[in-house]
Amino acid sequence: MTLGGRMRVNLPGGGAPPLDVAALRRDEFPWMDAGDVVYLNAASTGPLPARAVAAESAFTALRATPHLISFDEQFGVLARSRELIARLIGCEAGDIALAGNTGAGLNLAAWGLPLGAGDVVVIPDLEYPAGVYPWLAAADARGFRLNTVPARNGVIDEDALIAALGAPGVKVLSLSWVGFVTGAVSDLARLGDACRARGVWLIVDAIQGVGAADLDLRRTPVDLLACGAQKWLLGPWGTGFTYVSPGLLETLTVQPVSWMGVRGSDDFSRLLDYDLTWRDSARRFEQVTLGYQDFAGMAASLELLFELGPANVTRHIARCTGALLEGAAERGLAVVTPRARHAGIASVRPADPAATSRRLESAGIVHSLREGTIRLAPHCYTTEAEISTALEQLAR
């Protein structure tokens, strides 16, 4: 394996163009070559590529003189963002509502699905709070019940989740595609099949997956997918999206209601012709006014991922994460992330997590400490040398 910063990386994959990590770092992440920091924290915050900083800054600079920004520029950046996301996850732009974070989509599901007394929502435990609190609050207010399925051997138990779907009243399965602590990737195809066979909606928190692993919703359908762009999509804070499947569009209550969620709202000369006819796309769920400058940045980051090739990026991430997991196991560390089911997160549980975290920090290895695990998260810019450095420090 060659992931060296100075060397060209030849990733496997049937003639796919190689990822030129050295050029990528030089052009988009020049600070990474200063050598004082190893950034392995995309699972927390993905670094902005230089082009995203430039795009966002240019839009902000233009904003000083709002009259010089045309409607086409303003709304075009949102349309472009929806198109890029749709292309990445295999759906139509009309299935995408831009959002400020993951929680927006999960709240839409919790409050907008037709649920009430007697209904049950199934979630696994170890979920990130963004996928728990909306359900807890909505269950309380709306009278449905939340059934939390325990993990097995510290990771999500898909068999138990599927078994739980058979109980009376189950209407929803909601889970993270990739666990934020364990890094375990759930089998969305299998869970989706089980849900559809029982008439259960599948709601997915995809923030730890999209950008780090491949997803094509045409082959792996889900009902609603919520995703922030601030991690694996290398987008600015306050950017993200909610995918709503065409089959769910009319079933979901629009909640909260935004004035641009209705069809007539594009005509600013007739805003007082109130008409509560929803847009016929997922844009009915979009909360305006959005941060146009932030979506300009997000679109630039997505364009970079497309230039590199999303499949090249996910392969590179998988190889880096695999190398971290393998190297940690070889050094006798307790590996939390299942090696056969990982995306971009490599989690290990050292004897003294806080001390290990401090050691990594002083060695400039940017990581997260989550629930007693050290979480490492490489991305397209990660080199083999950086992986070796991280492993050396982990094992000391």
Ligand SMILES: Cc1ncc(COP(=O)(O)O)c(C=O)c1O
């Ligand atoms: C699984 C998961 N969901 C959601 C979030 C964040 O949610 P939001 O985008 O709403 O801040 C995180 C991390 O911050 C996460 O790891």
